[in-house]
Amino acid sequence: MSVNLTHILGWRVRITNILDTVTEGRIYSFNSSNNTITLDTTTSTKKNKIKKSKETNLHDFKIIKCLFIKHLEVIDDKSKKQSGFGNIKPSYINIDRIDQLLKDQIAKASIKEGLLNRGVTEEGQFIFNLIHKTISDTKWGSKSNSIIILGDIEISSPYKVDNIKCLHESDSNSKNSLNLIVKIVQNGWAKWRINHPDSDNDDGRKGG
Template sequence: MAAPPGEYFSVGSQVSCRTCQEQRLQGEVVAFDYQSKMLALKCPSSSGKPNHADILLINLQYVSEVEIINDRTETPPPLASLNVSKLASKARTEKEEKLSQAYAISAGVSLEGQQLFQTIHKTIKDCKWQEKNIVVMEEVVITPPYQVENCKGKEGSALSHVRKIRQSALLPRLECSGAISAHCNLRLQGTGDCPASAFRVPGTTGVHHHTQLEMRFHHIGQAGLKLLS
């Protein structure tokens, strides 16, 4: 049956939607926010893994048709308990990281410098910006252009460790030599420009990027295409 405008969706019901891109989406209702008209559906995992599911977040304001296939009337099971302090800590950490990224951009730090900071910060939390310099554990300072030789500090384990991180974080570069004809096929998978696009989140926990980037290199030539790390 078709769902009347403004109707609430019961958790556990099976619902089918048609987006403005004429895409048909169907799944089990796991959440519905009436004020924002956002509907969350659980669908079989696109990865095919057992005990996994994809979560679709659908903006009903841009959906042309909604159909309730199987309406659940019984009371849904109680919600799982949440570790509020852990969630607050994670939110605080995410906020600090975003503010750090915003500072780096506003200070005119190069993309390579920003990437290096993020790489170091993954394993060493005591890492901050000092203008355009990266300060690690108050012992090591990395100045532009952020190469291994720009890692300065007192000789010891901290400096050695940071230099190793910098060495491993060197961005791959493509070196072409001789007669070569190369092209790159780039395919971007993700949501479209239409606001009705559904965000597909693979897996059962956490937040995953909804955009995947696939790149393939094909080469024809005498010397070929060499990938240096």
């Protein structure tokens, strides 16, 4: 079982490293950036001396790399009751990784938002999504609800085969792209009819 070490600060623990060296102390801090745990290993006798002398810089600390921890055991009864278990395997929060994950999710959400056009029909968005899965350079026209593919092919509403046209003079590459898009649109409307049997759309080959 793993536990976030930031939740057990102040607990008294016994740590055994990979060399079977045992260290006891209270968890003073946990650094997720360099993956280390700091134990306050000050003995009870020394703590009493600190109280009597009112010195604050006499504590003993030991910094341990979490990768070298074989196991960690909670050894005081109060901490055991709070945790519900005595032996735990330490884990940590990788701040950089979380930050990158958040950035990735925001980027994905922005891309997804850019693919949606709330001004078109459900069928139009469906056809757009199908084309985008195959050709990433697919976007909505800036001044219309037309689908623009590769900056060279346009599909206007109602997004059927007869609504596909080349925006520039055709060459061999454009013709190949056009043939591919025609197949995607045809297959798309076939899927739409299967999933929407009550739809009054025609076979997808006609405009209008």
